[in-house]
Amino acid sequence: MEQNIFELIISGFINSLSPYHIFLMAFGVTAGIIVGTLPGLTATMAVALLVPVTFIMEPASGLVMLGAIWCGAIYGGANAAILLNIPGTPSSIATTMDGYPMTKNGEADKALLTSLISSVIGGIIGVIILLTLFAPLAQVSLKFGKPEYFWLCIFGLTTISAMSTGNVVKGLLGGLFGLLLGTIGLDPIAGVPRFTFGYRPLVQGIQLVPALIGFFAFSQMLTLMERDEKYIARYKQTSSLLKSLLSEMLQKGKSVLLRSSILGTFIGMLPGAGGPVASIIAYNEAKRWDKNPEKYGKGAIEGLMASESSNNAVIGGALIPMMGLGIPGCPAAAVIMGGLLAHGIIPGSKLLVESGDVAYTFITSLIIANLIMLPVGYFMLKLVANILNVPLYFVAPVILVLSSIGAYALHNSMLDVFVMVIFGTIAYILSKAGIDPGPMALGMVLGPIAEDALGVSLVIAQAKGSILQTLFLRPVSLILIILSILSAFSPLILDYLKKKKIFESEVKRNDSSCC
Amino acid sequence: MRLGRKSILSASFLLIVLMILVTGCGQSNTPAPEKKSEVNYPERPINMIVPYDPGGGSDMLTRMLDKHAKEQFGNNFTFVYKPGAGGAIGASDIAKEKTDGYSIGTVNIPNYLLQSISGSGDFDVDSFDYICQTASDPQILITPKGSNYTTVEEFVQAAKENPKKLTVGVPGALGDGHVATLMLMEKAGIEVSIVPLKGGSDLLSAILGKHVDAGMANIGVVISEKDNFNILGVTFDRRHDFVPDVPTFKEKGYDVQSFVGRIYVAPKGLAPEVLQKLETGLKNIWDKKEYQDDMKNAKFSTDWKTGAEVKEFVTNYYTEAKELIEKYNK
Amino acid sequence: MTHRVVNIFLSVGMFVLCAVFLYQTNKLSYPSNVFPYILIIGIAILSLMVFLQNIFSKAEVIEKLEKINYKRVISIVAISFLYISSISAIGFYAVTSIYLMVMCVSLQSHETSIRMAMKIRNSFILTIIVVIIVYIVFNILLKVPTPRGFLI
Structure with missing residues (x-):
């Protein structure tokens, strides 16, 4: 059997290296980057848009193209996040936290290139893990029941204390506000509408993507336009950046890249969690393990690397339960699975026996697609960076129009466009009161997952007779609870330790000066 | 007629303002000329409203029908995706569409019925005309x-x-x-x-x-x-x-x-001839071997029901489900 | 306005929000009501903290907020609302062109070195280019639907 899999991998590589497939991948990556860069058009949408096209292709070719689009779109989201502080896809929320400050510091080139290289590395690590370990890992993902999901979300929410640099109370307030917005719509347990205030279209809830565009794009444009600044940031192209950047990344960020990619793959393989959760948690972990956590949020290259490598590693991760169990790990994987089914290929435990050649061509092509992304992305980032040289009075209105299209395109619904403008305005006002959009977005991302997980856990607890047993006393839950507590309080503890250290060193210095 | 031109201009301006006020953020449902001849139906592409995301099950099933739509209806369907609230948003939209036969859609038995019971969709069994069921x-x-x-x-x-x-x-x-x-x-x-x-x-x-x-x-x-x-x-x-x-x-x-029945519906009030044409056309596609093979490959099990059969089933199911939900969900 | 006033406004606003959601949550049954209750209690406690902190605060929080150009912000929000409300009635491309023109010209108001005619000309060129690119990218290449209205 081992021999067989090895042969499949080799033939997969050969298949995906055919000129036709290379062409499809180049096309897919380019289209993906464009869609990803545009605010509101998500990776899922990019893939869904092209599924009908693949119906007329060979199964392998169609999949190769879809995979390339997916990689491109997840990476593309970083461009808008870095240049404009607008996450192009929800997966790049964490990218804004250090990417945009870098642009403000005049390092847009460096930030864009860092995100490209990190994405490629993260993507490849994710696929390698998928290629080598998907059968056992798929079984591991099953160990995650709803109680574990709930604690994973709580763990994700503790990021708020790391995110809100100035005022933790306000950060938490923003996070809870986002969580509350996420409860509008259908009750996941009872199945009936609530918090709709009698307005029926709200049954679908406040959609994440339009709210995100509002939080970031609309409020960001308001802030910029109000300030009479002519440009978003100073920008000068830096020449021969690649070499120095590569050595800087290797020197500073080997462990960040590796850890974030593994985290991304792992979170990606938990169905329902996905890119936004992965990048936020990876960002938080990068900050926690760093010796100088205070540089994060001010343009730390490590933060950018963590976010971007983890969200591209999610692709490999999301395919693990799909290939192994027939359970897609995230919405984009679900769309790809739909494409597979349309070709009569059934993902799941029998995939390798029944259509191993197509499956391995698809998986190996993801590695090639990531490599192709390097030159394509490099060319495109040179193009998009020029937006910084356009005066703001031209950029801002165009961004607002693009945001409206993005909000509308999600569900073909004007309501979403209104949501974008209303929540953009709210976010602008709240930012004046010291509440940043970051925690709010985090709350909206995690809220629905957390609520569903808590509700289901409580139903099971009711049947089994013990909340303690169901929700708390499970090995993975306990680990996550401990991690959450550590994560929530570690900034405080570190702070305390640092003060103590400074104090001690000062005492020492005083001592030595005495002598 | 000099004056007339000016007044036409101002009148049309007023009309536009009025329309903005009246339609607000909703959709502009201009009243349709209903007197179109049913004999030549369909003369232009039919809008197919899918209340789910593209790439999902309903989309795939309908795409398989669409492969043969051109020979049956003269044109391919125009796909309109209206996802949200598990299909309730799109189903509401289908129910509100014009009844000229150029806007039909696909919904799933029994989900849209249950949405109507739970209050998440503003429609019920009688909001639709039933064309057929293709798979279950x-x-x-x-x-x-x-x-x-x-x-x-x-x-x-x-x-x-x-x-x-x-x-x-x-x-x-x-x-x-x-x-x-x-x-x-x-x-x-x-x-x-x-x-x-x-x-x-x-x-x-x-x-x-x-x-x-x-x-x-x-x-x-x-x-x-x-x-x-x-x-x-x-x-x-x-x-x-x-x-x-x-x-x-x-x-x-x-x-x-x-x-779960994959059914095709139109807003209530279609001309009987048009409804019949739609049912016959879809049945002809359903009977094709290529369509059956496609469905089999994608693990969908085909199960034909006529519009009348579908209507009878949903009416009975609706009553039973409503009683059960009221009994067990307090 | 000082930070103190803003913070007090914020906490009061959050209290109102809590009250509104609390009213609806009371109608839900277990276990659907657990999650909303947790959130409402959390927001209420945090708002109370902000409120008390600012009522009894010392000078540090009373410093002035940076100046906001209210007129500008309100007019941008108002124009944007007008824009999106008229899309479905009049038509996406028509309204978008007007919106882009109006926004570009008015945002240049502080650019005293550029003549009005130039401003209008540049904005016009930009509008045309953007509308064409949007049409090509969204409607032709990506086939993403743009909002539709009375005129295209």
């Missing part, structure tokens, strides 16, 4: 590998001994699996704890990970993993092709009949 997907009661319950008898027995202690996962609150479980509870006189999960994949992972005692799943969604769980019974009027050796609940003495 019954539920199966499954338990994880290694479970003590491998037959319907064992399951019912255990549930009787431990009322409300067994957890049964369903693919969504107030969805088809939920109601099928309620039907089983009613017919077998048992009570179980229903665990509403997020869709078929979520249910599958809960079963494979043994997080619930049993699950009421749609065959199509979980069939590829059928070696990794036990199948107890199927909620159909006959044994199902995918699992021919699994008994129906009816055989076991509990008449539980529930399935």
Whole structure:
């Protein structure tokens, strides 16, 4: 059997290296980057848009193209996040936290290139893990029941204390506000509408993507336009950046890249969690393990690397339960699975026996697609960076129009466009009161997952007779609870330790000066 | 006529302002000229409203019909996706469309009926004209590998001994699996704890990970993993092709009949000739071997019902489901 | 306005929000009501903290907020609302062109070195280019639907 899999991998590589497939991948990556860069058009949408096209292709070719689009779109989201502080896809929320400050510091080139290289590395690590370990890992993902999901979300929410640099109370307030917005719509347990205030279209809830565009794009444009600044940031192209950047990344960020990619793959393989959760948690972990956590949020290259490598590693991760169990790990994987089914290929435990050649061509092509992304992305980032040289009075209105299209395109619904403008305005006002959009977005991302997980856990607890047993006393839950507590309080503890250290060193210095 | 021009201009300006005021943010539903001849129908492409995301099951099924739409209806369908609230948003939109036959859509039995009961959709059984059903997907009661319950008898027995202690996962609150479980509870006189999960994949992972005692799943969604769980019974009027050796609940003495039906509907009030043309056209496509093969490949089981049959089924189902939900959900 | 006033406004606003959601949550049954209750209690406690902190605060929080150009912000929000409300009635491309023109010209108001005619000309060129690119990218290449209205 081992021999067989090895042969499949080799033939997969050969298949995906055919000129036709290379062409499809180049096309897919380019289209993906464009869609990803545009605010509101998500990776899922990019893939869904092209599924009908693949119906007329060979199964392998169609999949190769879809995979390339997916990689491109997840990476593309970083461009808008870095240049404009607008996450192009929800997966790049964490990218804004250090990417945009870098642009403000005049390092847009460096930030864009860092995100490209990190994405490629993260993507490849994710696929390698998928290629080598998907059968056992798929079984591991099953160990995650709803109680574990709930604690994973709580763990994700503790990021708020790391995110809100100035005022933790306000950060938490923003996070809870986002969580509350996420409860509008259908009750996941009872199945009936609530918090709709009698307005029926709200049954679908406040959609994440339009709210995100509002939080970031609309409020960001308001802030910029109000300030009479002519440009978003100073920008000068830096020449021969690649070499120095590569050595800087290797020197500073080997462990960040590796850890974030593994985290991304792992979170990606938990169905329902996905890119936004992965990048936020990876960002938080990068900050926690760093010796100088205070540089994060001010343009730390490590933060950018963590976010971007983890969200591209999610692709490999999301395919693990799909290939192994027939359970897609995230919405984009679900769309790809739909494409597979349309070709009569059934993902799941029998995939390798029944259509191993197509499956391995698809998986190996993801590695090639990531490599192709390097030159394509490099060319495109040179193009998009020029937006910084356009005066703001031209950029801002165009961004607002693009945001409206993005909000509308999600569900073909004007309501979403209104949501974008209303929540953009709210976010602008709240930012004046010291509440940043970051925690709010985090709350909206995690809220629905957390609520569903808590509700289901409580139903099971009711049947089994013990909340303690169901929700708390499970090995993975306990680990996550401990991690959450550590994560929530570690900034405080570190702070305390640092003060103590400074104090001690000062005492020492005083001592030595005495002598 | 000099003056006239000016007044026309100002009148049209006023009209535009009025329209903005009247339509607001909603959709501009300009009243349609209804007197179009039904004889030449269809003269232009038909809008097909899919209340789900592109790439999903409903989209794929309809795309397979669309492959042959040109020869039947002169044009391919124009796909309009209206996802949101599990299909309730799109279904509301279909019900509000013009009744000229150029806007039809696909909904799933029984989900849109249940949305109407739960209050998440502002439509009911009578908001639609029914064209046909092309495929159906019954539920199966499954338990994880290694479970003590491998037959319907064992399951019912255990549930009787431990009322409300067994957890049964369903693919969504107030969805088809939920109601099928309620039907089983009613017919077998048992009570179980229903665990509403997020869709078929979520249910599958809960079963494979043994997080619930049993699950009421749609065959199509979980069939590829059928070696990794036990199948107890199927909620159909006959044994199902995918699992021919699994008994129906009816055989076991509990008449539980529930399935997801992929149906095509139009807003209420279509001209009978137009409705008939749509049904005939879709039936012609359905009969094609290529279509049947496509469906088989994608693991959809074809099951034709005429518009009249669909209407009769949904009317009965609606009454039964409403009673059950009111009884068990307080 | 000082930070103190803003913070007090914020906490009061959050209290109102809590009250509104609390009213609806009371109608829900277990276990659907657990999650909303947790959130409402959390927001209420945090708002109370902000409120008390600012009522009894010392000078540090009373410093002035940076100056906001209210007129500008309000007019941008108002124009944007007008824009999106008229899309479905009049038509996406028509309204978008007007919106882009109006926004570009008015945002240049502080650019005293550029003549009005130039401003209008540049904005016009930009509008045309953007509308054409949007049409090509969204409607032709990506086939993403743009909002539709009375005129295209």
